[in-house]
Amino acid sequence: MTEPANSPAPPNGAIAAAVLSCSLGCFVLGVLAVAADGSKALAAALNFYKPSGPLSGVTTVAIILWLILWAALAARWRNQTVAFAKVSAFAFAFLTLSLLLTFPPIGDLFLSR
Amino acid sequence: MELTYRELVTALHGMLFGGFFLMALFGAIVLLLDAKRESPAPTPGWQSFYLLAMVTLGWAAVLSGAYIIYPWYRAVAPPGADLALFPKALLTAHSSTAGWHTIGMEWKEHVAWIAPMAATMVAFVLLKHRAAWNGHRQVRTTVLGFAAAAFLAAAIAGGWGAMINKKAPVQGGLTYQILGSAK
Numbered sequence: 376m377t378e379p380a381n382s383p384a385p386p387n388g389a390i391a392a393a394v395l396s397c398s399l400g401c402f403v404l405g406v407l408a409v410a411a412d413g414s415k416a417l418a419a420a421l422n423f424y425k426p427s428g429p430l431s432g433v434t435t436v437a438i439i440l441w442l443i444l445w446a447a448l449a450a451r452w453r454n455q456t457v458a459f460a461k462v463s464a465f466a467f468a469f470l471t472l473s474l475l476l477t478f479p480p481i482g483d484l485f486l487s488r
Numbered sequence: 489m490e491l492t493y494r495e496l497v498t499a500l501h502g503m504l505f506g507g508f509f510l511m512a513l514f515g516a517i518v519l520l521l522d523a524k525r526e527s528p529a530p531t532p533g534w535q536s537f538y539l540l541a542m543v544t545l546g547w548a549a550v551l552s553g554a555y556i557i558y559p560w561y562r563a564v565a566p567p568g569a570d571l572a573l574f575p576k577a578l579l580t581a582h583s584s585t586a587g588w589h590t591i592g593m594e595w596k597e598h599v600a601w602i603a604p605m606a607a608t609m610v611a612f613v614l615l616k617h618r619a620a621w622n623g624h625r626q627v628r629t630t631v632l633g634f635a636a637a638a639f640l641a642a643a644i645a646g647g648w649g650a651m652i653n654k655k656a657p658v659q660g661g662l663t664y665q666i667l668g669s670a671k
Contacts, residue, residue, distance in 0.1 A: 384623030385617075385619045385620040387623075387627055389616070389620070390620055390621065390624075390631075393609045393613055393617075394609060394630055394634065397605055397634065401601075401602045401605055426555075426563075427555055428562060430554055430558065430597050431555070434550075434598075438601075459626045459627060459630070460626055466630065470606075470633075470637055474602065474637065477599040478599075
């Protein structure tokens with residue numbers, strides 16, 4: 376698509392907030408998955424729904440933090456144009472880490488198993 | 489020809505919610521690639537419906553998996569129980585099948601959630617900020633990358649789910665007669 380030459384591009388702050396908060400939420404999910412696997416106390420604390428075990432708490436906490444972050448960043452960056460390249464780089468870094476952390480052999484490396 | 493209640497719900501989770509979510513994500517990626525050539529315009533009505541359906545399918549897949557099927561899968565088998573009704577216990581009882589749980593299920597149960605989270609973000613951007621999405625090349629590339637990551641996560645989860653259910657099917661509950669048995 377050709378970028379419009381004369382009309383300024385609309386602000387990208389709301390999109391940056393959505394992208395960054397999503398990646399951070401996914402990263403929290405990955406970190407909590409590994410941490411709950413390595414700590415019985417944390418696993419017990421995250422056992423929100425006993426039949427599903429710690430998975431219920433890991434995902435609930437990650438989703439709640441994602442939505443809070445999204446709301447906070449959206450309020451801060453609304454109607455602003457931010458350095459999207461930086462936001463995108465951070466977002467992809469967190470997203471990649473979250474995908475890696477969910478892979479059990481990589482989680483086990485952090486837990487020295 | 490019979491189907492148990494748990495087999496039916498597992499099929500809905502994997503084949504209806506998960507399968508259609510995966511197909512919808514692939515369609516969204518095609519949409520994102522194709523939309524680069526469009527002029528800035530509001531999201532067409534059918535695309536709004538499509539994206540909302542995609543997100544709904546994604547959340548239905550992970551929620552039904554985590555809160556309905558996973559409890560059946562991980563239920564603790566009482567001593568002397570038939571392990572065929574306790575898939576996790578069945579898989580971990582033998583070293584040759586334990587990996588299906590320790591790698592497959594443990595990866596699937598977490599990575600799956602990345603897919604609807606990323607898909608929700610992609611749909612939000614396309615539905616609410618189409619003009620900004622059209623106006624910034626970097627934004628388009630990033631959103632496409634997240635859609636691809638969502639597809640990857642959903643494919644990993646779906647692939648492992650299908651294979652694990654072949655090795656140790658979730659079964660039990662009421663039995664439904666689908667068609668008359670062949671004589």
